[in-house]
Amino acid sequence: MPKINAPTVAEHRARQREALVRAAIDILVSEGAAAVTPAAVGARAGLARSSVYQYFDSSAALLATITEEAFRRSNEALANAMAAANGPVERVEAFFRESLRLGAEGAHRPAAALMNAGLPPACQERLMGLHLEQVEPFRAAVRHIGVPDPALTADLMAGMLHTALAAVDRGVPLHTVTERTLALVRRCLAPADSTVGERREDH
Structure with a gap:
């Protein structure tokens, strides 16, 4: 035995x-x-x-399990971070902060590798579904804030997060990337009238 x-x-x-x-x-x-x-x-x-x-x-069973596990662990960490935040803006910031922390640990790399792996259509569909599940709490917080065109705003902010994660991968210090990214997040979510005021002050 x-x-x-x-x-x-x-x-x-x-x-x-x-x-x-x-x-x-x-x-x-x-x-x-x-x-x-x-x-x-x-x-x-x-x-x-x-x-x-x-x-x-089989290899397929291994890849299917990796797909589920890659998102499960990150989703748990993101959910805990957002649950501790007060208010929708704070939840968005928590999502970004925790996503970058996880990125610095390499947690996004399995999902990124799977995205580029040429998986069968069923696996690709499941992978996309898991990704949408992961970002939905962030998108819900953006909707709750009431910014104009929240779906587009969330898409643009997601692009910013992708760029920030790439900067971390290149070796830019996590603290530097996080603080700069959160500053931009706050500007994206600021009320329209306050943004106008900031532009006037800049001039």
């Missing part, structure tokens, strides 16, 4: 599955989706391929 490195068999299996998911994500980010195979994942996790098949029966 294989050695159980946990208090219970269930916990042992959970730990092995987690190790396999981490290994699969590492391979995805560093080598691409085509490299995510049961053999490669097992080797990276230090488990025999036969052990991998107890949890994942």
Whole structure:
């Protein structure tokens, strides 16, 4: 009987599955989706391929699990950050701040790699659905603020977040990117009359 490195068999299996998911994500980010195979994942996790098949029966199953896990972990962190904020503007700021923190940790890289992996249509559809679920609390907060054309405003702000994440990836300090991005977020969400006042003061 294989050695159980946990208090219970269930916990042992959970730990092995987690190790396999981490290994699969590492391979995805560093080598691409085509490299995510049961053999490669097992080797990276230090488990025999036969052990991998107890949890994942194919490369497709591994990629499907990575897709779900990549968003689940980030969504939990984003939900907790936004729940602690008071008011819609603060929730938007919390979404940006936490997204950038997660980005600095590399949490967005599995999803980004999957987006560019040429997945089958069903997987691409699921990936897009998960992305929309992730950004909906942010978009809802923007709608609640009452800015003009909230859908377009949210789209433009999402583009700004994408650019900010790219800056973090390039090595710009997280604090610098976060503070500058939040300053721009506040300007985007400021009432129209206050924005006009700022322009007048600038002149």
